[in-house]
Amino acid sequence: MADEEGYISPPPTLPSTPCSIHLGVQAGSMRRGSDVLSTSRGTVRERGRNRSWLLSSIITVNVLILGIALVSGSVFNNVKINAINLQIFLIVLVILTTAWMLYYTIYTSREDHAVLYKDSHAGPVWLRGGLVLFGICSLIMDVFKIANYIGYLHCDSAVKIVFPVVQAVFILVQTYFLWLHAKDCVQLQRNITRCGLMLTLSTNLMLWMAAVTEESLHQTVVPPEDGNSTHSYDIRAPGGYSSCNCSHSACAVLEKAYYYLYPFNIEYSLFASAMAYVMWKNVGRLVDEHNHHSLHFRLKDVLVGPAVGLVMLVAGLGTFVIYKVDVEKGDPGKRDTVLMIHYVMNTVAVTLMSVSTVAGCAIYRLDQRDHVSGKNPTRSLDVGLLIGASIGQFTICYFTIVAVVATGAEGHLNALNLAVSLLTVIQLCLQNIFIIEGLHREPFHEDMHQASVFTNPYVLQAQAHRDIHNLPGTFMETKSSPALTVHSMHVAPSAPSGSPLPQRHRLTWKRRALKEICAFLMLCNILLWIMPAFGARPQFDNTIGAEFYEFTMWAAVVNIGLPFGIFYRMHSVASLFEVFLTS
């Protein structure tokens, strides 16, 4: 019987009376009762799940808090003996995780029953593709780091070289592991697997934290223009930077190069964390794989949305190139001009997006589609990740708003900055509502069958009974997922079809509008993803944030918030694509 999270326990051993099928379907709701009935297996399973959840949570809490203490120690401490300690801690974590992942891969390939089901929603192609892309960038970063540290080997700790080597192996193993196993719903050795996955999650979060800290410190070492940053953190050489010189000439170039690759490594850790978390949630889950409609992607239905979206994308990329080129030059006068162009571009994009999202929400109010009911853990997770990731962008926007308003918001540049931030907040709220509403609707093409079936509930009921009795051999399946029987009716040819034509036309009009809006939002989100991912940092180029807050504070906010913002935009594109398909 299915319990609250889609996990399925074995059916209770009921006597096989003629009434048994009936009772089988009924059992799902009598969870509490049936646990009294079922002698040991179900209880043992439940106990095991509770215990391993608890154990893996405790492991995560301990690893993460110890890690936070070490990171804080390495940043705020005057003696700076902790950078090495932190790296040793990370090396141990990474080696443990790599060993577990290898063990898991070998174990599941040998045991037939280890993975019975795959969750088709988990590890979608954009996530795995992004993982591979960012993984490659991270590998290049590690190679650069190794080459760089070889130059310091004569006067610096060897741990500095060991870490990137170990990390490179880890990235290779993890990318392979997640590519292959992201969809697994593990059935055997669930306690070990839960702990292993939580270890993977903790390791990735620790690597993320260490990378974010190093990135922030790196930006603090290069002082901002007003030069009021007196801190000069150096986390490379414990004995002091000046006493240790690089023995080969490529050091400066390498160092610059690998700092450009840091953001990709940060994204890699976030992606891997998200996938490990989904796998952890899926341990022990039995998925019913009946819920796949073959939804076709046809672009010819829509025209206006993609067209306007493409115009926005091209214009945005144009301004982005100008921005990058002119900011690199470092001329303050030009910098203000390109910042203004950038802000105007963003204002236009975000305004259009908000307007079209409002239109989309209005169409939702008009249309009569049913909401998808029943708990779907992957969907709840998707929604959680969407809202969670949007917090990064929210944070940057609100910090900017406070800084601009508090300093008086004088001049066009500040006014535009304020406008962009306010509009982005509104756009984020609206887009979250739109996507979540869209994900919770039944796909359109089911709608008509449903309306017609509903007119005669007796037919439905009779059919449900017939379906149950006719299902050949799949007895347990019938019991475990009661939704199946009702659901299968939607595609049953005997269901009377033929809804009146006018209604059909009205549906088509709404569907088309929703598809247009989704296509437009997708392209705009791609634009808003590309700009920060490839290096637009108006938050630092406009000095108001760094002047208002202390620079370290501002660097921390932006460096933590932006990667989440990038993740949010990618996630939005994927979710909007799903909404596009189901509309």
Next chain:
Amino acid sequence: MADEEGYISPPPTLPSTPCSIHLGVQAGSMRRGSDVLSTSRGTVRERGRNRSWLLSSIITVNVLILGIALVSGSVFNNVKINAINLQIFLIVLVILTTAWMLYYTIYTSREDHAVLYKDSHAGPVWLRGGLVLFGICSLIMDVFKIANYIGYLHCDSAVKIVFPVVQAVFILVQTYFLWLHAKDCVQLQRNITRCGLMLTLSTNLMLWMAAVTEESLHQTVVPPEDGNSTHSYDIRAPGGYSSCNCSHSACAVLEKAYYYLYPFNIEYSLFASAMAYVMWKNVGRLVDEHNHHSLHFRLKDVLVGPAVGLVMLVAGLGTFVIYKVDVEKGDPGKRDTVLMIHYVMNTVAVTLMSVSTVAGCAIYRLDQRDHVSGKNPTRSLDVGLLIGASIGQFTICYFTIVAVVATGAEGHLNALNLAVSLLTVIQLCLQNIFIIEGLHREPFHEDMHQASVFTNPYVLQAQAHRDIHNLPGTFMETKSSPALTVHSMHVAPSAPSGSPLPQRHRLTWKRRALKEICAFLMLCNILLWIMPAFGARPQFDNTIGAEFYEFTMWAAVVNIGLPFGIFYRMHSVASLFEVFLTS
């Protein structure tokens, strides 16, 4: 039909055939199917729930992030114009929340159907009692603040006085509101109620954040002994402290007095947040109130546990008084001695607690009691709060461990500090496991019935049917909580009892041991609660933390972590009492 979180939608309008009762019970598991069936009301409800959850989450995210930005601005900003802005923001929030709470109280007192059910697990007496106690302390603090700021009125912003006045009204209304309505499961106006409760939660978290910040800054103004703190934040007078003098003589005393009351105000906000969150989770929930066993609290069964616990408590309070008296004197030599006594006392307590917890977990492994199954939102919430609150203590411990290990851990004092921290981490992990395992077990006295009922499933089944048909009038109740029918059997006199006597004796031995352990742990947790709650701050008296991390960082860690630690100990005492009763 009951869905995944205990929320109950109205039954679908099924045709009233002779089979209808059967279908009614069955409907719970056919949630997906029945939603296709049910025409509008169920769907509308579900849609409404999704929408209001989303809306209230978005409100919370926006209020909190804007608040964080304002707090950060007021701390890290050189110009310091934001303290007033922050207070205006808080005043607006507090007024809105107060208005909503008054509206809610009036509305629910007029409408009969607004609150149909009360969740008996929500708002337990320790939580409400703590709320009133801390509320009174917060009121006194506000009175002191008002008296103090009156002295500065001639040269400072009037907002400074408005804030404590508004806050005092808010505390009065909120304490009344939570005392009366903490158990409510609201049925009418659920959208407004969800948003209102989330607003209450946000307001309390914002007040908590502002209080923690002010407390940290206050400690930063008084420089630590080594005198290396160059920052001197002043958030009282925007125009500079020195230019504004108090016009009456009581200012210095008042100021000192209300800073002693800050920790109580911080706890108050935490308590109110927890209760608002529980109420938010309970909106729209229909609770089946059959699950109340009259468990008696009898102390005469246990002896060793309470005795040893009392000895520990008395000894601990003795050392605590010595500690407080000697630390107040400020003599560095004496300070080390009392710190050592304090650490030794803590080491002994934590070690004994760990050992007895291990023994308790071993007994759990031996005993065969069933696990409580079925989702209980209040219990999951309890577990979540327990683990969440323990993170505060974990953080302080790990930060201490890193600081002591990194500086070499020389001397008895550092070794003891390290030992206490390590043992506390172990104790927290063990205690969490013990409490959560205990909360998930069925009460002992049910065990025997269950075992006997299980031997004959046919009896159970027949009886279940009989029970359903016999229930007089409460048709919907039967449908809505299918567990009821099976559960009622446990107390049905017809169930054959009489488990063999030897087993009964073995149970009694285990029960007694568990009760002893719970009683001992309760008293020790009370000790570990009293010491920090009444002002023991070894984290600041031992300067290693403040020296290793920068002082602001260390103050932030301790000031955020300790209130959670205090909350954790109180929560543990309450949970252990529950485990004591069910054992």
